[in-house]
Amino acid sequence: MKRIKCILTIALVMIMSFNASQFAFAQNDTVNEETIDFKFTSKAAILMDAGSGKVLYENNAHKRLPPASITKIMSMILFMEAIDSGKIKTTDMVTASEHASDMGGSQIYLAPGEEMTVDDLMKAVAIASGNDATVALAEYIAGTEEMFVKMMNKKAKELGLKNTHFTNCTGLPEKDHYTSVFDVAVMSRELITKHPGVLRWTKIYLDSLRGGKFGLANTNKLVRFYKGADGLKTGSTDEAGFCLSATALRNGMRLIAVVFGAPDSKHRFNEASKLLDYGFANYKSYKVADKGQVIEEIKVEKGLIDKVNAIASNNSNILIRKGEDESIKKKIILPQKIIAPIRRGEKIGEIVVYKNGIEISRLPLVSDRSVKKAGVIDYYMRILGDWI
Numbered sequence: 001m002k003r004i005k006c007i008l009t010i011a012l013v014m015i016m017s018f019n020a021s022q023f024a025f026a027q028n029d030t031v032n033e034e035t036i037d038f039k040f041t042s043k044a045a046i047l048m049d050a051g052s053g054k055v056l057y058e059n060n061a062h063k064r065l066p067p068a069s070i071t072k073i074m075s076m077i078l079f080m081e082a083i084d085s086g087k088i089k090t091t092d093m094v095t096a097s098e099h100a101s102d103m104g105g106s107q108i109y110l111a112p113g114e115e116m117t118v119d120d121l122m123k124a125v126a127i128a129s130g131n132d133a134t135v136a137l138a139e140y141i142a143g144t145e146e147m148f149v150k151m152m153n154k155k156a157k158e159l160g161l162k163n164t165h166f167t168n169c170t171g172l173p174e175k176d177h178y179t180s181v182f183d184v185a186v187m188s189r190e191l192i193t194k195h196p197g198v199l200r201w202t203k204i205y206l207d208s209l210r211g212g213k214f215g216l217a218n219t220n221k222l223v224r225f226y227k228g229a230d231g232l233k234t235g236s237t238d239e240a241g242f243c244l245s246a247t248a249l250r251n252g253m254r255l256i257a258v259v260f261g262a263p264d265s266k267h268r269f270n271e272a273s274k275l276l277d278y279g280f281a282n283y284k285s286y287k288v289a290d291k292g293q294v295i296e297e298i299k300v301e302k303g304l305i306d307k308v309n310a311i312a313s314n315n316s317n318i319l320i321r322k323g324e325d326e327s328i329k330k331k332i333i334l335p336q337k338i339i340a341p342i343r344r345g346e347k348i349g350e351i352v353v354y355k356n357g358i359e360i361s362r363l364p365l366v367s368d369r370s371v372k373k374a375g376v377i378d379y380y381m382r383i384l385g386d387w388i
Contacts, residue, residue: 021077026365030055036278040271042242043261047275048185049283049319050193050247050254051130053094056279061182063258064163069106069129070179070243071171073187074152075138076125076233080195082141083118092121094140096132103131105172105237106219108209110136120209126201127216129234131170139167145169159186173239181258188232188245188256202231221269226276232256242268244353248276252317253285286328288316288363295365296334298348303371310334310349310365318353318361329354334365344370 036057038045044060053059082088094117097111106129110116116136124133138148150168158166163180171177179187189383191198205224207216222229228248235243241261248255257275262268289295289312296310320328334349342348345366353361 038271038278040259040274041263041267042259042271044181045259045271045275046181046185046257047279048189048256048258049279050189050256051285051317052358052369053186053189054319055182055185056255057275058182062163062180063160064140064178064180066140066177066236066240067171067179067184067242067260068173068243069131070184070233070235070245070258070260071166071169071177072125072129072134072235073184073233073245074155074166075134075148075169075189076122076198077139077187077191077195078148078151078367079122079125079137080191082196084195084197088118088141090117090122092118094118094121094136096136097139099145100132100135100139103135103170103172105170107132108214108216116209119302122198122201123204123207123216124209125203125339126198126231126233127218128264129205129219131172134170156183158339159183159190161186171235171237171240173237175351182262184245184258184260185256188247188258191255191326192231192247192254199230203229203231210250212231219245220244222248222272226273227277236265244268244272246272246276249276250280252287253280253283253319255279266339282321283319284322286316286325287322288312288318288330288351288361291315292368295332295349295351298334300342300371301337301339304374305369305371308338308342308348308371309368310366312346312351313347313364313366316351316363318355320355324355326364327356329357332365335346340366340371340373342367342369344368344373 018190033316043064045107046061048055093115096114098112101110103386106126108130110132121133121137123133124130127342138145142148148169152166161183164183167174167177205218219234228250232245243267257272259268291314293312294309297307298310300306330350347364348367349365351363
């Protein structure tokens with residue numbers, strides 16, 4: 001009897017272990033096709049595909065660490081939301097407060113009462129990591145830095161960031177101010193995919209302010225020396241070490257590499273470059289369709305017009321390993337006809353993408369125009385037109 005109980009116990013443990021491992025794999029959106037050991041000096045690192053959000057490499061990805069000025073990625077998300085929504089304009093003049101001008105660390109030495117455009121302040125944040133410029137913009141949008149920080153933490157929750165909490169908008173060392181490389185990769189993806197206009201500032205290597213009197217040099221040296229690099233943000237303090245969120249675009253594929261806690265600036269750039277090199281050497285972006293691309297013409301019945309185009313609702317790319325093109329198949333699902341009325345942007349079909357026969361993605365296809373339902377008079381006019 002004891003022997004039977006022992007066998008049953010072992011079997012139960014094995015089943016539970018199997019189920020647990022299966023669940024953990026299902027929850028992990030990391031490409032684990034091989035074990036990679038870069039032997040980095042940084043405390044944490046991650047490589048993410050910006051298009052799909054898939055993680056291609058990670059080390060201590062969810063460990064809470066001080067981010068230094070990498071914090072400004074979240075600040076820039078909120079700056080860009082305000083710009084893109086029309087709440088503020090790049091031509092707006094911002095007046096620096098006493099609080100903003102008192103910021104230490106990296107700065108552009110704003111004087112209390114000094115005025116500068118949103119455009120110039122964005123340059124100062126993105127290129128030179130100006131703490132005073134960051135606070136000036138934060139106060140312009142939210143009224144106070146404290147209110148802006150509440151907005152930052154609210155946005156972190158909206159993005160599902162579980163290991164992030166901010167106490168200021170600059171990244172200057174404070175208790176309970178932390179994030180993780182995974183969370184920073186998610187923030188970076190949010191910034192550059194939802195607000196790509198930010199790249200016009202982050203890709204600049206050299207510029208100036210105050211009519212050329214104050215020079216700016218990008219703290220992210222990869223924008224000059226790494227092919228395709230156009231962002232994103234550096235950070236360093238004694239507590240955080242040397243940190244970087246880097247992004248580069250090649251052949252339609254954008255990657256994000258984040259390193260935290262490197263021992264010096266040279267190591268952070270080298271290690272981020274290695275991550276990007278690995279990604280570009282082994283993966284590619286497979287284009288399913290471009291936003292607005294016409295896929296097929298569809299017949300319309302009982303409408304004022306008799307045809308619409310089925311177009312791709314969004315840009316759609318999937319991440320594949322190089323050499324896997326033959327394993328990808330697309331199936332277009334559309335009806336032979338649709339009946340009016342139809343709204344512009346209404347879903348009328350989809351593209352289903354398969355890899356080795358397994359479904360991996362769906363892209364909605366929508367109508368490129370609205371079609372009103374035809375009335376009796378419309379039918380008579382159409383018949384009359386055919387006679388004439």
